[in-house]
Amino acid sequence: MKNGDGAGLLRIYTDERAIVGDRPLFELVVERAHAAGLAGATVLRGRLGYGRSTLIHSHRLFDLADELPMVVEIIDEEPALRAFTESISDLDKIGVITLEKVEVLRASSRSVAEAPHGGSHE
Structure with a gap:
């Protein structure tokens, strides 16, 4: 990815209890993004939020199983992100x-071979 226009930011909303098989959905999405060669992905864990269900999800001190937004x-x-969205259409636990x-004001100049762990981009 180069500096300048033409870039996009894709946001995929879910919750931390969304599981596909035995894996958290957010992990699967990041792995698919990496396999698709997309420039970078980050998972953010929310502290409070609600969605279509209108139930407010929050961290409660004594709850063992949080259902926080992710x-x-x-x-x-942008074209790569649109194509990626189509490629994850089989994942039914994705929200918005x-x-x-x-x-992009600054992009990593590091190549994939130089990235830590053999392939992550900044």
């Missing part, structure tokens, strides 16, 4: 997906 943010060129244009 957001997967993925950045790359948004896409917005962003201007």
